Amino acid sequence: MHKEWPLRQLEAAFPHLDQIKVALLGLTYKPGTDTLRRSSSVELCSNLISRGCVVYCYDPVVKALPASLARAVLSSTLAEAISHADAIIIMTPWAEITQADWTELLQGVKDGTVIIDVNHALCLPQSSSRKVRYLALGTP
Numbered sequence: 001m002h003k004e005w006p007l008r009q010l011e012a013a014f015p016h017l018d019q020i021k022v023a024l025l026g027l028t029y030k031p032g033t034d035t036l037r038r039s040s041s042v043e044l045c046s047n048l049i050s051r052g053c054v055v056y057c058y059d060p061v062v063k064a065l066p067a068s069l070a071r072a073v074l075s076s077t078l079a080e081a082i083s084h085a086d087a088i089i090i091m092t093p094w095a096e097i098t099q100a101d102w103t104e105l106l107q108g109v110k111d112g113t114v115i116i117d118v119n120h121a122l123c124l125p126q127s128s129s130r131k132v133r134y135l136a137l138g139t140p
Contacts, residue, residue, distance in 0.1 A: 018052025023085035026092025027059040041091040093121035
């Protein structure tokens with residue numbers, strides 16, 4: 001993954017980052033672990049907070065955020081994390097995220113929500129394409 005790619009996509013989609021809410025999905029550096037060391041998600045979260053974004057985080061194994069991310073909100077469910085988001089960034093491809101019922105989840109998001117998928121791990125239903133803008137690393 002190109003470390004700066006998700007931030008560049010967010011900046012291109014939203015001219016004022018300090019006016020948006022971002023759902024950051026997956027905080028661990030890879031699925032199947034609970035460590036946040038070397039996590040590009042944590043680094044991105046910190047960067048988004050410093051730019052004034054309201055950040056909602058979801059990770060199936062993280063039970064508490066590190067002190068450096070105290071201004072972020074740790075959501076207990078995927079649906080809760082994305083419910084008010086202007087942008088959804090999928091960082092760690094946990095099965096709990098990629099295999100979720102996105103048809104149902106997207107019913108609760110705003111029209112025009114931007115989904116940034118750094119691992120191209122999500123398979124969105126065709127019917128959702130009118131409601132969201134999907135950007136995946138490695139696709140035009």
